Amino acid sequence: MNKSFRVVLEVSVKQCAFLAVALLAGGLLVKGWLAFAQSHEMGSNVKHETAVSLAVPAAKPLAASPAADQSADSVLDGFRHVEVASVADAMEQITGRKIYMSHRMHSIFTTKFAGYALTMLLKKQENKLGSAGMKEELDAIDEGAPNSVYVATVEDGADIAGMGGLMGTAMAARDFAGAVIDGGVRDTAYLRKIGFPVYSLGEVPSTSVNHYVFGGANVPITCDGVPVKPHDMIVADSDGVVVVPQDMETQVLAVAQKMDFAEHSMYPLIEQHKSVQAAVKIFGRI
Numbered sequence: 001m002n003k004s005f006r007v008v009l010e011v012s013v014k015q016c017a018f019l020a021v022a023l024l025a026g027g028l029l030v031k032g033w034l035a036f037a038q039s040h041e042m043g044s045n046v047k048h049e050t051a052v053s054l055a056v057p058a059a060k061p062l063a064a065s066p067a068a069d070q071s072a073d074s075v076l077d078g079f080r081h082v083e084v085a086s087v088a089d090a091m092e093q094i095t096g097r098k099i100y101m102s103h104r105m106h107s108i109f110t111t112k113f114a115g116y117a118l119t120m121l122l123k124k125q126e127n128k129l130g131s132a133g134m135k136e137e138l139d140a141i142d143e144g145a146p147n148s149v150y151v152a153t154v155e156d157g158a159d160i161a162g163m164g165g166l167m168g169t170a171m172a173a174r175d176f177a178g179a180v181i182d183g184g185v186r187d188t189a190y191l192r193k194i195g196f197p198v199y200s201l202g203e204v205p206s207t208s209v210n211h212y213v214f215g216g217a218n219v220p221i222t223c224d225g226v227p228v229k230p231h232d233m234i235v236a237d238s239d240g241v242v243v244v245p246q247d248m249e250t251q252v253l254a255v256a257q258k259m260d261f262a263e264h265s266m267y268p269l270i271e272q273h274k275s276v277q278a279a280v281k282i283f284g285r286i
Helices: 002-057 066-081 084-095 132-141 165-173 186-194 246-273 276-283
Strands: 114-123 148-154 161-163 178-182 198-200 212-217 219-224 226-228 233-237 240-244
Touching: 002 066, 066 114, 066 178, 066 233, 066 246, 084 240, 084 246, 114 132, 114 219, 132 165, 132 212, 148 161, 148 165, 148 219, 148 233, 161 178, 178 219, 178 233, 226 240, 240 246, 246 276
Parallel strands: 114 148, 148 178, 178 198
Antiparallel strands: 114 212, 114 233, 219 226, 233 240
16 A cells, blocks of 8 residues: 555544544533533523422511510620619619519528529418419419419518429529529529529518418519519529519610620729729719
């Protein structure tokens, strides 16, 4: 075979092979592009349909306002961190009245809490009803919401236990914040064991069963001389207990937080200058 013809033939074969590979690759590329375009279009439709389907429930009215719940949670958390002394000062500054419980009201252990009042009134009256005479009181506890503070007034009850370990266990299980009793408390060793905080007039071994009757739940009461309405904010720490009316919570919290900030900012200045008056001149308060 002629040498030049053989060279041309080899070149032609190579070109044909290259052309075949190019055509095959081109076909695959086109096929792949078409598949991608089709899947992309389907994906867009799915996304569009999903967006539409998701938009429908969003248009429905909500049963409760998350913003309102968040605001309530924020206020409750604020009262959990602010000092009770500042809350008492804020209440007096805003209302011109002293709305805190007396030195008689003390906790069974050092604690700090805030929550919404679930009020209870127990009236002094001898009876033979036993536990049946406490049904309404127990129902109120068993239906109590988380973050409740059980606030009870036991008429002439300084030496009568308004609650004990059984009620305290139920309250703790239902995530109550604590209890405030204008009366006595018993089973304190067990209450300390489960870590449930109770303020009362003192620790006594007595019972209210057969000596008191139900006077009302979630009704306005007076606890240690302070008016308390259902859902008022109860704030307690080592300094005592303050009641904040429900319609004043936000205003009182804002003032109390400013007082807290100022007072805590004064501590290092007093230490630095070894003088209370030096800090008072800067912050204008004591």
